Amino acid sequence: xxxxxxxxxxxxxxxxxxxxxxxxxxxxxxxxxxxxxxxxxxxxxxxxxxxxxxxxxxxxxxxxxxxxxxxxxxxxxxxxxxxxxxxxxxxxxxxxxxxxxxxxxxxxxxxxxxx
Amino acid sequence: xxxxxxxxxxxxxxxxxxxxxxxxxxxxxxxxxxxxxxxxxxxxxxxxxxxxxxxxxxxxxxxxxxxxxxxxxxxxxxxxxxxxxxxxxxxxxxxxxxxxxxxxxxxxxxxx
Numbered sequence: 001x002x003x004x005x006x007x008x009x010x011x012x013x014x015x016x017x018x019x020x021x022x023x024x025x026x027x028x029x030x031x032x033x034x035x036x037x038x039x040x041x042x043x044x045x046x047x048x049x050x051x052x053x054x055x056x057x058x059x060x061x062x063x064x065x066x067x068x069x070x071x072x073x074x075x076x077x078x079x080x081x082x083x084x085x086x087x088x089x090x091x092x093x094x095x096x097x098x099x100x101x102x103x104x105x106x107x108x109x110x111x112x113x114x115x
Numbered sequence: 116x117x118x119x120x121x122x123x124x125x126x127x128x129x130x131x132x133x134x135x136x137x138x139x140x141x142x143x144x145x146x147x148x149x150x151x152x153x154x155x156x157x158x159x160x161x162x163x164x165x166x167x168x169x170x171x172x173x174x175x176x177x178x179x180x181x182x183x184x185x186x187x188x189x190x191x192x193x194x195x196x197x198x199x200x201x202x203x204x205x206x207x208x209x210x211x212x213x214x215x216x217x218x219x220x221x222x223x224x225x226x227x
Binding site for chain 2: 032034036038042043044045046049051087089091095101102103104105107108
């Protein structure tokens with residue numbers, strides 16, 4: 001089955017600086033890579049995702065890059081703000097259309113934005 | 116107008132009891148999931164279900180069983196609860212034409 005490794009487990013950055021979280025996956029067949037943000041006591045919320053036919057995707061201050069050859073993908077957050085503080089999870093799955101595919105998650109990165 | 120809802124939000128029970136957690140989605144999605152988040156915040160898929168197939172993570176004990184009365188509901192029934200079942204359980208849903216999965220608010224289960 002799929003295995004997703006995520007680094008670092010904790011990341012502390014100064015407000016206004018950039019943050020980068022990296023993930024690797026094991027199953028070359030995986031084709032969908034979402035990122036979720038989870039605030040304390042809340043549900044995981046989808047913030048951005050990328051499919052295997054795309055190398056990069058951007059949405060305002062967040063971006064995700066995918067390197068299929070190396071089987072790794074990264075989340076980039078620029079101009080970090082206090083409200084970015086949360087746990088971020090990467091995930092991977094093979095989406096086959098019509099099938100019920102669960103996500104395999106990384107172990108999470110606790111992002112701390114220092115004022 | 117909550118998209119994915121779960122009840123109860125908190126569940127405290129004793130070892131050996133049987134309990135159920137309910138999940139409902141009003142997004143018109145046809146695929147639903149159950150995830151378990153342990154004390155270390157690790158999220159793990161337990162079940163995936165649409166109207167055609169149930170996919171069970173092989174590591175899930177058979178004390179756990181999903182039950183779907185219709186496309187909008189996927190309940191989780193747990194028999195003979197154990198201390199190690201204490202966790203937060205999240206329901207999620209997606210549409211077969213879309214990749215995105217949306218999570219419910221979670222149910223914190225505490226087994227004493």
